[in-house]
Amino acid sequence: MNLKLHIWRQKNNKANGAFEQYAVSDISEDMSFLEMLDVLNEDLIVEGKDPVAFDHDCREGICGACSMTINGNPHGPEKATTACQLHMRKFKDGQEVYIEPFRNKSFPVIRDLVVNRSALDRIIESGGYISVKTGSAPDANDIAVAKSKADVAMDAAACIGCGACVAACPNGAAMLFTSAKLKHLNVLPQGQAEKKKRTLAMVDQMDKEGFGSCTNHYECEAACPKSISVEFISEMNFEYAKARATAYRD
Amino acid sequence: MSTLEGLHVIGEANFSDHGANRLGASALMQGLADGYFVLPYTIGNYLAKAELKKIDADTPECKATVKEVEDKINKLINVNGTKTPSYFHRKLGKLMWDKVGMARNEAGLKHALEEIPKIREEFWKDVKISGTGAEYNISLEKASRVADFLEFAEIMAYDALDRDESAGAHFREEHQTPDGEAKRNDDDYRYVAAWEYKGVGQRPELHKEQLEFENVKLAVRSYK
Numbered sequence: 448m449n450l451k452l453h454i455w456r457q458k459n460n461k462a463n464g465a466f467e468q469y470a471v472s473d474i475s476e477d478m479s480f481l482e483m484l485d486v487l488n489e490d491l492i493v494e495g496k497d498p499v500a501f502d503h504d505c506r507e508g509i510c511g512a513c514s515m516t517i518n519g520n521p522h523g524p525e526k527a528t529t530a531c532q533l534h535m536r537k538f539k540d541g542q543e544v545y546i547e548p549f550r551n552k553s554f555p556v557i558r559d560l561v562v563n564r565s566a567l568d569r570i571i572e573s574g575g576y577i578s579v580k581t582g583s584a585p586d587a588n589d590i591a592v593a594k595s596k597a598d599v600a601m602d603a604a605a606c607i608g609c610g611a612c613v614a615a616c617p618n619g620a621a622m623l624f625t626s627a628k629l630k631h632l633n634v635l636p637q638g639q640a641e642k643k644k645r646t647l648a649m650v651d652q653m654d655k656e657g658f659g660s661c662t663n664h665y666e667c668e669a670a671c672p673k674s675i676s677v678e679f680i681s682e683m684n685f686e687y688a689k690a691r692a693t694a695y696r697d
Numbered sequence: 698m699s700t701l702e703g704l705h706v707i708g709e710a711n712f713s714d715h716g717a718n719r720l721g722a723s724a725l726m727q728g729l730a731d732g733y734f735v736l737p738y739t740i741g742n743y744l745a746k747a748e749l750k751k752i753d754a755d756t757p758e759c760k761a762t763v764k765e766v767e768d769k770i771n772k773l774i775n776v777n778g779t780k781t782p783s784y785f786h787r788k789l790g791k792l793m794w795d796k797v798g799m800a801r802n803e804a805g806l807k808h809a810l811e812e813i814p815k816i817r818e819e820f821w822k823d824v825k826i827s828g829t830g831a832e833y834n835i836s837l838e839k840a841s842r843v844a845d846f847l848e849f850a851e852i853m854a855y856d857a858l859d860r861d862e863s864a865g866a867h868f869r870e871e872h873q874t875p876d877g878e879a880k881r882n883d884d885d886y887r888y889v890a891a892w893e894y895k896g897v898g899q900r901p902e903l904h905k906e907q908l909e910f911e912n913v914k915l916a917v918r919s920y921k
């Protein structure tokens with residue numbers, strides 16, 4: 448198939464960016480979206496032009512690197528699918544496709560489609576861990592985890608930290624991401640001791656990074672390649688309010 | 698901890714109890730088991746006690762490494778040939794898949810050892826990279842990786858040729874049972890092969906780390 452691409456080109460964080468047009472031809476419908484970009488890049492390199500920079504690593508939907516907005520949808524039009532897992536058969540011959548980086552003030556553009564998502568890492572660093580004693584290993588089964596809790600923790604842990612929720616949100620909020628990371632640990636028995644501290648630290652860090660706040664558009668859940676539920680956001684708000692209100696006791 | 702102070706080999710890289718082959722599930726299990734049971738005794742314990750001094754960028758080692766990397770980048774950019782890094786990646790990949798895959802044999806491995814230096818030579822003469830080394834540059838990144846692959850592929854082929862037996866995912870077609878199972882030769886190959894890099898195009902040097910089995914008896918592994 449042949450496609451007309453409009454791709455956001457931006458040399459670096461200081462430069463101004465703009466859409467540029469490219470034509471790609473003979474694209475197989477079995478290719479992934481990233482493979483289609485690989486084909487374009489091969490041609491560009493041979494022509495002596497700069498290839499389109501985009502992030503990728505696993506190409507199997509588990510690393511969260513392939514951030515890009517395709518025709519207005521973070522990760523493209525397919526539900527619960529990352530850009531690397533999106534197949535070209537979802538596009539029509541002759542279609543025009545707009546490809547741009549995830550847009551958010553806290554995700555500065557590095558080049559073309561590549562943005563710096565370290566803000567999400569800093570949210571995890573602020574509290575997304577369980578402190579352990581060093582020097583001795585725990586016994587295998589000395590902390591029993593209820594099946595119902597393990598399941599919820601697993602659902603939350605499915606978040607791959609891609610940032611599509613942020614790019615989809617009209618407020619630029621990172622609440623779906625933060626709430627998933629919080630829920631993952633807060634629901635487990637191992638996570639109880641630091642629950643309050645963790646909730647306060649991660650939410651505060653999220654605000655410090657300049658992300659917006661949720662006003663219930665639910666665009667995040669719709670864009671999320673892992674179908675993380677917005678229920679986690681309500682719970683995060685509840686836990687945060689509780690932790691704030693009782694912080695004086697600690 | 699490895700023989701280098703502070704360098705721990707753990708998780709997927711630890712091969713103490715699955716043999717040297719890292720295949721999907723055993724690698725995953727090793728990561729999980731090491732993470733839970735071995736980490737607290739090792740890295741965690743090390744970090745809790747270690748004095749982590751700041752390393753100055755002015756140390757001779759650091760300066761030498763920076764220079765080495767800069768020279769390599771300049772060399773890559775200056776080739777200015779006609780073929781993309783992916784062209785060489787694919788060419789090497791096809792050769793490795795065909796000749797140094799799970800099933801390999803002497804003739805195929807010798808062929809690969811003749812071909813890899815040729816691809817490497819062509820790479821350093823004809824690779825084309827866009828842009829410069831002073832910017833975020835995906836074709837330079839890819840080319841640097843392919844340059845590494847072109848060296849590592851050769852060591853893999855040397856190792857596979859040297860180990861004249863079948864073991865795990867190293868299936869030498871010459872060594873199989875009548876029903877197609879891997880046939881080991883424990884008398885001659887009961888060692889871990891540690892290859893010492895001697896420079897591009899030089900035959901790496903083999904160091905044998907003998908395996909001593911004190912508690913378990915070596916037996917045939919059969920999935921039947």
Ligand code: SF4
Pocket residue numbers: 605606607608609610611612613623624627667670671672673674675
């Ligand atoms: S919640 Fe979904 S969209 Fe947001 S970072 Fe996690 S996986 Fe990506």
Ligand code: FES
Pocket residue numbers: 502503504505506507508509510511512513529530531532
């Ligand atoms: S490249 Fe890893 S999720 Fe797409």
